[in-house]
Amino acid sequence: xxxxxxxxLFGGQSSEHxxxxxxxxxxxxxxxxxxxxxxMIGITKEGCWLKADSIEDIKSGKWRESxxxxxxxxxxxxxxxxxxxxxxxxxxxxxxxxxVLHGLYGEDGTIQGILExxxxxxxxxxxxxxxxxxxxxxxxxxxxxIGVLQAAYEPVLAEELVxxxxxxxxxxxxxxxxxxxxxxxxxxxxxxxxxxxxxELITYLKDAARFDRKILVxxxxxxxxxxxxxxxxxxxxxxxxxxxxxxxxxxxxxxxxENAESKTIIDPDLPEEVVEKIRENAVKIFKAVDxxxxxxxxxxxxxxxxxxxxxxxxLPGFTSIxxxxxxxxxxxxxxxxxxxxxxxxxxxxx
Ligand SMILES: Nc1ncnc2c1ncn2[C@@H]1O[C@H](COP(=O)(O)OP(=O)(O)O)[C@@H](O)[C@H]1O
Ligand SMILES: [Mg+2]
Numbered sequence: 001x002x003x004x005x006x007x008x009l010f011g012g013q014s015s016e017h018x019x020x021x022x023x024x025x026x027x028x029x030x031x032x033x034x035x036x037x038x039x040m041i042g043i044t045k046e047g048c049w050l051k052a053d054s055i056e057d058i059k060s061g062k063w064r065e066s067x068x069x070x071x072x073x074x075x076x077x078x079x080x081x082x083x084x085x086x087x088x089x090x091x092x093x094x095x096x097x098x099x100v101l102h103g104l105y106g107e108d109g110t111i112q113g114i115l116e117x118x119x120x121x122x123x124x125x126x127x128x129x130x131x132x133x134x135x136x137x138x139x140x141x142x143x144x145x146i147g148v149l150q151a152a153y154e155p156v157l158a159e160e161l162v163x164x165x166x167x168x169x170x171x172x173x174x175x176x177x178x179x180x181x182x183x184x185x186x187x188x189x190x191x192x193x194x195x196x197x198x199x200e201l202i203t204y205l206k207d208a209a210r211f212d213r214k215i216l217v218x219x220x221x222x223x224x225x226x227x228x229x230x231x232x233x234x235x236x237x238x239x240x241x242x243x244x245x246x247x248x249x250x251x252x253x254x255x256x257x258e259n260a261e262s263k264t265i266i267d268p269d270l271p272e273e274v275v276e277k278i279r280e281n282a283v284k285i286f287k288a289v290d291x292x293x294x295x296x297x298x299x300x301x302x303x304x305x306x307x308x309x310x311x312x313x314x315l316p317g318f319t320s321i322x323x324x325x326x327x328x329x330x331x332x333x334x335x336x337x338x339x340x341x342x343x344x345x346x347x348x349x350x
Contacts, residue, residue: 001035003034003035003036003037004035004037004343005037005039005080005092005094005095005096006031006036006039006095006097006098007038007039007040007041007080007081007094008024008027008028008031008039008040008099008100009041009100009106009111010040010042010058010101011042011043011044011045012043012045012101012102012103012106013043013045013047013104014101014103015103015187016103016188017045018257019188019317020101021061023100023102023317023318023322024040024058024100024318025055026318026319026320026322026325026335027318028058029055030334030335030338030339032336032339035340036343040052040053040055040058040063041070041081042058042063042064043101043105044064049069049070049072050063050069050070051066051068051070051083067085067086068083068084068085069084069085070082070092071083071084072111072115072118073118074114074117074118078091078093079094079119079120080092080094081094095120095121096123096343096346096347097115097121097123098123098124099111099112099122099123099124100318102188102313102315102316103187104185106315107130107313107314107315108130108135109130112124112126112127112130113127121347121349122346123293123294123342124292124293124314124315124342125289125291125294125295125314125315128289128290129289129292129314130314132289132290133289133291133295133311133312133313134187134314136182136184136185137184137214137216139289139312140153140216142285143285143288143309145288146285146288148281148284148285149308150308150309150310151180151220151308152174152175153217154170154171154175154216154217154218155215155217156205156214156217157213157214157215158212158214159213161206161209164202164205164206165202168198168202168205171201171217172198172201175217177196177197177201178194178195179195179201179218179219180194180216180218180219180220180250181193181194181204181207181218182216182218183212183215184215185214186212188256189252189253189255190211190253191207191208191210191212192252193207193208194220194249201217205217221308222300222302222303223302223303223306224300225244225245225246225251225298225300226268226278226298226300226301226307227241227242227244227297227298227299227323228240228241228242228278228279228282228296228299229282229294229296229323230282230283230291230295230296231293231333231342233292233349234292234348236287236291237283238278238282239279239327239331240275240327240330240331241268241270241278241279242264242267242326243268244323245263245264246262247260247262248262264321264323266326266327266330270301274305274307277307278299278301278307281297281299281309285309285312286312289312292345293342293346294314294316294324294342295314295316296313296316296323297309297313298310298312298313325338
């Protein structure tokens with residue numbers, strides 16, 4: 001049997017660059033080498049595309065010194081990459097691309113757009129679902145439409161902040177403190193803040209505006225953070241659920257990546273009907289955003305047992321301690337099977 005060539009993309013120009021470099025190692029280690037050959041392409045934070053030679057080079061960061069540049073060609077007749085070193089150029093066709101990229105310029109439909117032009121099947125959500133899910137404001141518009149419970153929100157545009165007092169008055173007429181402030185297209189909790197008073201509101205709106213022109217102010221939801229994995233093409237399935245126990249006031253960047261006290265619990269103690277509601281809504285939301293392949297859908301569960309949608313991630317973390325692979329492992333799907341299933345699904349997209 002001829003092996004298929006799978007290209008994995010990692011790194012990327014987002015705040016989640018480092019996480020991606022770890023996620024991709026899990027994907028590579030779990031790629032069935034009897035079935036696939038692998039091409040590793042790293043994208044530096046500056047946006048330079050380079051061919052990596054080994055998983056060791058990814059681990060050590062040495063791939064950033066690679067002399068082989070890689071261009072993902074939008075030319076469908078190439079069906080792959082142009083690799084060049086100095087003046088030497090060659091084409092490298094691939095069968096499938098697995099973009100293991102989190103956040104902007106990877107999880108937001110931009111890479112997916114080149115892949116559509118190139119006609120190369122790729123793992124995960126398409127252009128529309130990636131773009132909508134990356135943008136918390138547009139996700140909310142869609143989730144309102146299907147009637148799933150979510151935090152009330154007030155959209156704010158960066159240019160409105162020239163008159164920040166009137167923005168604050170608008171927010172204060174709707175919500176009591178504390179409120180959550182977040183850039184519409186954030187990731188890794190960057191620019192996400194909890195404002196406890198008027199002054200903090202104004203300071204944090206200005207901070208969020210550094211990350212995106214569109215900002216959301218949300219009512220605070222007091223509850224546990226529960227996540228659900230979705231896998232599949234046009235008949236997607238939900239996993240069980242997992243809980244994030246943040247070792248901080250909320251699940252901020254430090255709590256996510258630097259504080260070993262933050263914990264993940266698979267199948268936490270929750271009433272059966274709450275778990276079922278979350279699983280059902282996770283699939284409903286995945287379908288509503290036109291999801292394909294995989295996503296992790298995040299909720300809050302309030303003290304009185306209400307499941308409140310928070311956000312959907314179309315390329316969730318894939319590290320050894322990430323919720324997405326752990327949730328499937330708990331359902332008997334090993335990470336090796338998971339990676340194979342995702343690659344097979346890529347070929348089913350229509
Ligand atoms: N409306 C809210 N109420 C309570 N906590 C929130 C709210 N929005 C966000 N948070 C907290 O902030 C964290 C990061 O926000 P989130 O919307 O998930 O952005 P990101 O895409 O950066 O993960 C969440 O995991 C949660 O701890
Ligand atoms: Mg989040």
